[in-house]
Amino acid sequence: MIPAVAHPAPGTVLAPLAVAVPLAAAAVLAGANQRIPALWRDLLGSAAAATATVLAGVVLSQAAHRRVVYWFGGWRPVHGTVIGVDYAVDPMGGALAVLAGVLALAALVYSRRFFGETGGRYPALVLVFTAASIDFAWTGDLFNMFVAFELVAVTGFILTGFYAEEEAPLQGAINFAVLNTVGGLVVLTGVALLYGHTGTLNLAQMGQTLAGHRPGGLVVVAFALLASGFLVKAGSVPWHFWLPDAYGTAPAPASILIAGVTSELGLFGLARTWETVFSGAVAGSAEQRIRLVLGALGVLTALVGTAMALAEDHPRRLLAFVVIAHLGVYLLGFSLLRTAALGGVALLAAGDGFVKGALFLAVGIIRRHRRATGARALRGEGPAITIAAGVIVLGVLCLSDLPPFSSSVGKDLLVATAGSAGPLVEAVIAVTVVGSGAAILASAVQVWQGHAVDNPSPSEDAAETAAGWGNVTLLAPPVVLLAAALGLGLVPHLADHAASAAASFADRPGYHAAVYGAARRAVARPGTGGGGVEPLVIDGAEAAASVLAAAALVSRRRIAPVLGRGTGWLRDLHRGHLGDQLTWAVLGMAAMAAASGLALR
Numbered sequence: 001m002i003p004a005v006a007h008p009a010p011g012t013v014l015a016p017l018a019v020a021v022p023l024a025a026a027a028v029l030a031g032a033n034q035r036i037p038a039l040w041r042d043l044l045g046s047a048a049a050a051t052a053t054v055l056a057g058v059v060l061s062q063a064a065h066r067r068v069v070y071w072f073g074g075w076r077p078v079h080g081t082v083i084g085v086d087y088a089v090d091p092m093g094g095a096l097a098v099l100a101g102v103l104a105l106a107a108l109v110y111s112r113r114f115f116g117e118t119g120g121r122y123p124a125l126v127l128v129f130t131a132a133s134i135d136f137a138w139t140g141d142l143f144n145m146f147v148a149f150e151l152v153a154v155t156g157f158i159l160t161g162f163y164a165e166e167e168a169p170l171q172g173a174i175n176f177a178v179l180n181t182v183g184g185l186v187v188l189t190g191v192a193l194l195y196g197h198t199g200t201l202n203l204a205q206m207g208q209t210l211a212g213h214r215p216g217g218l219v220v221v222a223f224a225l226l227a228s229g230f231l232v233k234a235g236s237v238p239w240h241f242w243l244p245d246a247y248g249t250a251p252a253p254a255s256i257l258i259a260g261v262t263s264e265l266g267l268f269g270l271a272r273t274w275e276t277v278f279s280g281a282v283a284g285s286a287e288q289r290i291r292l293v294l295g296a297l298g299v300l301t302a303l304v305g306t307a308m309a310l311a312e313d314h315p316r317r318l319l320a321f322v323v324i325a326h327l328g329v330y331l332l333g334f335s336l337l338r339t340a341a342l343g344g345v346a347l348l349a350a351g352d353g354f355v356k357g358a359l360f361l362a363v364g365i366i367r368r369h370r371r372a373t374g375a376r377a378l379r380g381e382g383p384a385i386t387i388a389a390g391v392i393v394l395g396v397l398c399l400s401d402l403p404p405f406s407s408s409v410g411k412d413l414l415v416a417t418a419g420s421a422g423p424l425v426e427a428v429i430a431v432t433v434v435g436s437g438a439a440i441l442a443s444a445v446q447v448w449q450g451h452a453v454d455n456p457s458p459s460e461d462a463a464e465t466a467a468g469w470g471n472v473t474l475l476a477p478p479v480v481l482l483a484a485a486l487g488l489g490l491v492p493h494l495a496d497h498a499a500s501a502a503a504s505f506a507d508r509p510g511y512h513a514a515v516y517g518a519a520r521r522a523v524a525r526p527g528t529g530g531g532g533v534e535p536l537v538i539d540g541a542e543a544a545a546s547v548l549a550a551a552a553l554v555s556r557r558r559i560a561p562v563l564g565r566g567t568g569w570l571r572d573l574h575r576g577h578l579g580d581q582l583t584w585a586v587l588g589m590a591a592m593a594a595a596s597g598l599a600l601r
Helices: 014-031 038-063 091-115 121-138 142-160 167-198 203-210 217-234 242-249 252-281 285-311 315-335 339-373 382-399 406-416 419-448 458-467 472-489 494-505 508-516 534-555 559-572 578-600
Strands: 068-071 086-089
Touching: 014 038, 014 068, 014 086, 014 091, 014 121, 038 068, 038 086, 038 091, 038 121, 086 091, 086 121, 086 508, 091 121, 091 252, 091 339, 091 472, 091 494, 121 142, 121 252, 142 167, 142 242, 142 252, 167 203, 167 217, 167 242, 167 578, 203 252, 203 508, 217 252, 217 315, 217 578, 242 252, 242 315, 252 315, 252 339, 252 494, 252 508, 285 315, 285 419, 285 559, 285 578, 315 339, 315 419, 339 382, 339 406, 339 419, 339 472, 339 494, 382 419, 382 472, 382 534, 406 419, 406 472, 406 494, 419 534
Parallel strands: none
Antiparallel strands: 068 086
């Protein structure tokens, strides 16, 4: 049971501090870049990220018992009218903020040895990214959500183009920037339409205004615009084309932020606006139809991402398609619009976020090791390479939802609470985890053997010589991230906690009551179902299938021609042409508008 409260809990001032601390540190690092020694710049950046993460963890611990509401400047609602901007933190928003903080800290620690000398602007960008991510996860104002996500996108594509003097990173950053700018403009248009219709930007007041009324054409268009914009940033098909371009050229530390945070934020934005703003106006057959629309997008995203992961040779682009495939599973789970299933999606996203970060860092270590040893022997690298390979193998097991990792608990909760859609969800998850796991393992073996290694950046080579691969700061981040995914899975009654958090997230009346300072109300926790031996057997079978499929892929003698013929047309669509990507984005938005109109009217 998670009650909401009429007044902010003691200590909620920590919520804005979690955003203010990294922003202040970023300003110092950017403004005094030349005056602070390199070691102190790195320490300041890491300390600020760690502080933000701890503060977010404290706020999460408070939100686990009762929703945390903070009003900036003390501008509380008066006579039912909201003027100020608030934070309304529930367990799911709090957990997303902690995830962003942990990944940012891992990126900063890893960067010290990955880059060598980066200057103060790089850690400043990471800290701004972190602050904007936390702000997005906690805010109760729709326009503030737009601003925060745009700040995430801007810092993201700057980090992607870190080696902007080279053609490939510059092209990846441009594609990232253009597609996400289009998505941002679409979101802003949806915000403007809702503001014009409801007269407010506060999520709770918007939901209260729309509740009980059949959605008109303007509300339907606003939903289609917001959904399209958030899915552009999440990387759903057909708006996903910028992801492989960005991941394939971004440095590994920047990739873990984009892969582990940006996609999750996009899906969170869609879930937050649906549950808080639109759900009260949609019921019955209209809800069933919108479930079909979102579910179809989820299945298509999962299948396209898996197929492209199997056909891709470039290690980081392959991981990008794995991210897309798993996003499809999350979207399919959300499309069920079942509270407990949403808890399963949250566990999957959290566990996978840690693992995807670990995989990007581990692949970065191995591929650069193989490139370097082709020209010269590097001393003391044996343990580092062994640990990185172990991270990849364990990461694939985690992505295969093998116990005791948290993703296993999330997957079992999602399937157990999916109702009549359970067999479809199970089948899509099985295809996704087997295909993506096999692709990662096969690619790792090829990199180990000296194949599938993309051309290095001159800056990376220089940093590599100076860094020294035996340093603990290079190995600790991927190991700690993988341990976090394992540790989360060992939390007692994790499925019950996730279902309870999802119940609080989806409780629109409770959200409204907390924001308006009304009396406490209890939220019933849905049943988690599932359990028993059958899920364990299925999880083990999926992991074993991933290993067997990877062994088959490594040979490539018979499989490569088949994959080439079957996915050639699909690979042609992912050639990185910006005009094609914009065309697909516009077509996707038009299709979403048409489908939303048919579903909600």
